[in-house]
Amino acid sequence: MTEVVKIDPSHLSDDAARSVIERAGAVLRHGGLVAFPTETVYGLGGNAFDAEASARIYAAKGRPSDNPLIVHIARMEDLDLVASQIPPAAQVLAEHFWPGPLTMILKKQPDVPAATTGGLDTVAVRFPSHPVAQALILAAGGFVAAPSANVSGRPSPTKASHCIEDLTGRVNMIIDGGEVGIGVESSIIDLTGERPMILRPGYVTEEMLAGVLGEVRTDPAILADAAEPPEKDAQHAGLRPKAPGMRYRHYAPKGHMTMVEGEAAAVVRYINAEAEKQLAEGRRVAALVSEETAASYDPRIRLHIVGSREDPASVARVLFDVLRQCDAENMEEIWSERFGEGGLYRAINNRLEKACGHRIVRIQDED
Numbered sequence: 505m506t507e508v509v510k511i512d513p514s515h516l517s518d519d520a521a522r523s524v525i526e527r528a529g530a531v532l533r534h535g536g537l538v539a540f541p542t543e544t545v546y547g548l549g550g551n552a553f554d555a556e557a558s559a560r561i562y563a564a565k566g567r568p569s570d571n572p573l574i575v576h577i578a579r580m581e582d583l584d585l586v587a588s589q590i591p592p593a594a595q596v597l598a599e600h601f602w603p604g605p606l607t608m609i610l611k612k613q614p615d616v617p618a619a620t621t622g623g624l625d626t627v628a629v630r631f632p633s634h635p636v637a638q639a640l641i642l643a644a645g646g647f648v649a650a651p652s653a654n655v656s657g658r659p660s661p662t663k664a665s666h667c668i669e670d671l672t673g674r675v676n677m678i679i680d681g682g683e684v685g686i687g688v689e690s691s692i693i694d695l696t697g698e699r700p701m702i703l704r705p706g707y708v709t710e711e712m713l714a715g716v717l718g719e720v721r722t723d724p725a726i727l728a729d730a731a732e733p734p735e736k737d738a739q740h741a742g743l744r745p746k747a748p749g750m751r752y753r754h755y756a757p758k759g760h761m762t763m764v765e766g767e768a769a770a771v772v773r774y775i776n777a778e779a780e781k782q783l784a785e786g787r788r789v790a791a792l793v794s795e796e797t798a799a800s801y802d803p804r805i806r807l808h809i810v811g812s813r814e815d816p817a818s819v820a821r822v823l824f825d826v827l828r829q830c831d832a833e834n835m836e837e838i839w840s841e842r843f844g845e846g847g848l849y850r851a852i853n854n855r856l857e858k859a860c861g862h863r864i865v866r867i868q869d870e871d
Contacts, residue, residue: 529643766867
């Protein structure tokens with residue numbers, strides 16, 4: 505049985521809130537699982553030093569066991585207990601971005617179970633800024649392994665209702681702390697090589713990281729032509745992922761999804777033309793569109809306006825919720841614009857590419 509408990513993040517000192525956090529912490533200390541809000545998405549937490557708890561996380565999500573979990577901490581002094589050989593770059597990044605939506609890959613301490621790190625000798629560590637997450641981590645003993653709180657492959661959860669939909673009966677408790685603020689998972693940077701490498705784009709952008717560290721690289725699996733997903737790329741065949749989501753399909757709605765990129769007016773024309781054929785066949789068609797282009801679409805298409813092209817944060821905040829809405833509406837064909845480039849749009853485009861299984865139509869500029 506899964507207990508669902510609401511909590512107000514702005515009133516954690518109240519007796520009722522403290523009681524919820526204490527009970528949830530006890531669940532984690534005893535090997536159970538708790539879904540909880542962070543500033544990025546909801547996480548599915550287990551005791552990071554308990555190999556059996558990590559195994560339960562994988563089972564609850566239906567997640568491949570070689571896909572590393574992120575260890576969440578809530579005190580800077582606890583970093584030394586999970587990571588070793590901490591480079592100066594990690595200290596600099598922590599000063600600038602922790603607490604916050606940045607995960608660092610570091611060499612792990614021997615006590616961190618292989619079940620938590622996907623069998624790797626590295627560990628992914630994050631210090632979240634959400635007050636509920638911080639309180640829960642401390643109540644649990646200071647170390648919570650937590651991927652996103654959804655069934656593997658589905659859109660990540662940005663509301664407690666998403667966790668309830670996916671994980672009821674699979675976890676002990678779900679803490680409803682309201683809708684999250686960012687909406688896409690943390691940025692991940694690997695600090696174990698000669699130069700820092702971004703393994704997953706997120707809210708902390710490449711430009712922000714470079715502004716602090718100087719030159720940073722981005723993993724070729726992110727930069728490569730998305731015509732083939734990384735798991736089918738011979739260059740990456742047989743490699744074990746060092747960070748969550750590097751080789752497995754993620755964020756996917758149930759309908760057939762395609763992203764279209766190019767000049768905005770040409771994208772609208774293409775989607776309208778393709779949707780007209782699908783509608784004529786009696787199929788249910790949806791489109792993820794921007795505020796700037798919404799008025800130009802065929803009114804028979806179920807439009808989901810995800811935000812403004814001038815405000816990538818508005819797109820990130822609702823993206824996963826919109827994908828789940830498409831599922832709730834039983835949409836069979838889903839089209840999405842590519843909303844922008846650079847900055848936070850790198851993370852948004854990364855999630856969209858994975859959500860559509862790398863089905864991308866590129867409209868050439870018209871002369």
